[in-house]
Amino acid sequence: MAGPGTRAGAAHAVLRGVTRIFPPADRGQAPVHALGPVDLDLARGEFFGVVGPSGCGKSTLLEILAGLSAPTEGSVTFEDTEVRGSPPDGVGVVFQEDASFPWLSVWDNVAFGLRRAGIDSAETARRVDHALGFMGLTGFARAYPAQLSGGMRQRVCIARTLVLQPRLILLDEPFGALDQQTRLLMGDELLRLWRDTGATVLLITHALDEAAMLSDRIGVMSARPGRFIDMVATGWPRDRDSTIVSDAAFGEITARLWSSLRAESLKALGAVP
Amino acid sequence: MTRAGWIRIAIVLGAIAALEVVTQAGLVSRHTIIPPTAMAAALWGLIGSGEIMPDITKTLSNVAAAFVLSAGGGFVLGLLIHAAPRLRRALDPLLATYYAVPFFVFYPLLIVIFGMSDLPIIVIGFLFGVVAMIIATLNGLDRVPRVALKVARLSRMDPVSIALLIKFPAATPYLFTGVKLAVAYSFIGVIASEFILSGAGLGFAISYAYNNFDTPRMYALMLFILVSVTAVNMVLHTIEQRMLRRRGLAR
Numbered sequence: 099m100a101g102p103g104t105r106a107g108a109a110h111a112v113l114r115g116v117t118r119i120f121p122p123a124d125r126g127q128a129p130v131h132a133l134g135p136v137d138l139d140l141a142r143g144e145f146f147g148v149v150g151p152s153g154c155g156k157s158t159l160l161e162i163l164a165g166l167s168a169p170t171e172g173s174v175t176f177e178d179t180e181v182r183g184s185p186p187d188g189v190g191v192v193f194q195e196d197a198s199f200p201w202l203s204v205w206d207n208v209a210f211g212l213r214r215a216g217i218d219s220a221e222t223a224r225r226v227d228h229a230l231g232f233m234g235l236t237g238f239a240r241a242y243p244a245q246l247s248g249g250m251r252q253r254v255c256i257a258r259t260l261v262l263q264p265r266l267i268l269l270d271e272p273f274g275a276l277d278q279q280t281r282l283l284m285g286d287e288l289l290r291l292w293r294d295t296g297a298t299v300l301l302i303t304h305a306l307d308e309a310a311m312l313s314d315r316i317g318v319m320s321a322r323p324g325r326f327i328d329m330v331a332t333g334w335p336r337d338r339d340s341t342i343v344s345d346a347a348f349g350e351i352t353a354r355l356w357s358s359l360r361a362e363s364l365k366a367l368g369a370v371p
Numbered sequence: 372m373t374r375a376g377w378i379r380i381a382i383v384l385g386a387i388a389a390l391e392v393v394t395q396a397g398l399v400s401r402h403t404i405i406p407p408t409a410m411a412a413a414l415w416g417l418i419g420s421g422e423i424m425p426d427i428t429k430t431l432s433n434v435a436a437a438f439v440l441s442a443g444g445g446f447v448l449g450l451l452i453h454a455a456p457r458l459r460r461a462l463d464p465l466l467a468t469y470y471a472v473p474f475f476v477f478y479p480l481l482i483v484i485f486g487m488s489d490l491p492i493i494v495i496g497f498l499f500g501v502v503a504m505i506i507a508t509l510n511g512l513d514r515v516p517r518v519a520l521k522v523a524r525l526s527r528m529d530p531v532s533i534a535l536l537i538k539f540p541a542a543t544p545y546l547f548t549g550v551k552l553a554v555a556y557s558f559i560g561v562i563a564s565e566f567i568l569s570g571a572g573l574g575f576a577i578s579y580a581y582n583n584f585d586t587p588r589m590y591a592l593m594l595f596i597l598v599s600v601t602a603v604n605m606v607l608h609t610i611e612q613r614m615l616r617r618r619g620l621a622r
């Protein structure tokens with residue numbers, strides 16, 4: 099295990115020189131350099147936040163880390179095995195857009211991955227009921243996504259990912275559709291879950307306060323092509339919750355994030371044609 | 372029922388009543404058209420005697436076969452074409468102009484190939500319906516959310532499971548358009564073929580009655596076809612509405 103002076107655990111996921119360049123959609127257009135080069139070491143059990151201006155390549159980074167798309171250059175390693183454009187076992191993703199299946203009930207949505215993984219039905223039922231309770235969806239088990247609000251649908255997707263007990267959880271602006279109070283509460287739930295499972299978490303968010311409150315470490319990305327321009331360690335204790343927003347350090351962290359990000363956000367705005 | 376539904380029923384009943392009055396009053400010859408009540412009575416008699424049962428069975432089973440082949444085959448072909456974008460670009464204009472071809476000109480050829488049996492009839496019905504289903508399938512597959520396919524990849528599903536458990540249900544609202552057309556085209560293809568060249572089936576029975584000036588029998592059979600098509604479509608409509616409501620898409 100980790101010796102003195104090293105991080106709590108070996109690197110769980112490693113990105114080296116990861117770059118993504120999208121080929122031009124049409125002849126005559128330039129290719130889009132969306133990301134990188136990016137180097138990143140996620141420590142096992144770390145809660146890592148990512149902030150950056152919109153369009154800087156955050157979702158692209160997440161998809162490469164999840165093995166959903168291959169980097170144009172560079173390498174991704176998860177649990178000492180190279181990821182080559184196909185999702186490794188043990189990685190769970192909550193996508194930015196609504197990924198619930200409108201043809202399945204809430205219960206069946208959450209059970210989807212468990213059934214695909216061949217988990218027996220008693221265990222599936224146990225985990226699904228637990229996750230629905232956890233996400234405040236128990237009363238909606240038989241409802242269909244169309245009958246839920248956007249925020250509730252996103253919770254269905256979070257539950258669907260969490261029941262699989264991933265060791266690396268990637269979340270892409272998961273609370274974007276929620277109101278501020280619910281975001282804080284969901285943040286607390288996420289922290290509790292992270293503590294209980296020991297999973298490594300990478301959370302992309304556009305809310306600086308959310309990153310500051312939840313993360314052990316925050317990577318600030320530049321405007322496209324996204325690179326890390328700042329790494330902020332928060333130094334929060336592991337058993338933190340949303341009450342730390344009143345901590346003096348919280349304001350300092352948020353201020354530092356914003357000062358790193360301000361110029362980049364202006365750049366991103368200016369880049370809009 | 373909605374207000375529109377009641378108005379719809381009133382229009383249909385009104386039209387039937389008007390026809391009844393016009394025919395009963397002798398404004399048109401009974402050799403041309405008979406009152407709807409006489410059609411119903413003739414149909415009742417035909418069904419009671421059981422003499423058209425073989426025709427009904429033959430036609431409905433041919434329609435069912437043509438429908439299953441065109442809907443199922445159209446979905447599978449749609450999946451394959453969708454998976455090969457270059458092939459799709461090549462086929463696109465052919466699919467778009469397909470219905471400009473009057474298939475019935477091939478019917479004699481099909482009889483030469485398959486003989487005077489149910490097969491050429493089913494093939495015509497299939498040819499009629501399959502392309503509508505292919506087009507609807509392509510349309511639906513284009514609208515499968517990319518994120519749903521990402522979820523499938525994260526679950527490490529194989530292509531067949533992805534087709535059946537993700538693409539098929541995601542595309543269902545669009546597939547329904549194809550299914551409804553496939554039903555209609557199967558009926559048209561089968562009954563029209565029976566009209567042209569066949570020794571059995573409802574299409575044949577109608578043309579036989581027509582040639583023998585058996586007007587009540589002809590109208591009875593036409594009424595039967597109308598009622599069956601309407602019944603099938605009502606069942607489809609009910610299933611479709613339930614599916615759309617579930618997805619929050621019902622009008």
Ligand SMILES: Nc1ncnc2c1ncn2[C@@H]1O[C@H](COP(=O)(O)OP(=O)(O)O)[C@@H](O)[C@H]1O
Nearest residue numbers: 120130132151152153154155156157158159322
């Ligand atoms: N499939 C794609 N093809 C071409 N360009 C893409 C594709 N996906 C993303 N991009 C471009 O890459 C950049 C980064 O996108 P994304 O990772 O979604 O940004 P973010 O999540 O930070 O808002 C954007 O400019 C976007 O337009």
Ligand SMILES: [Mg+2]
Nearest residue numbers: 156157194270
């Ligand atoms: Mg994004």
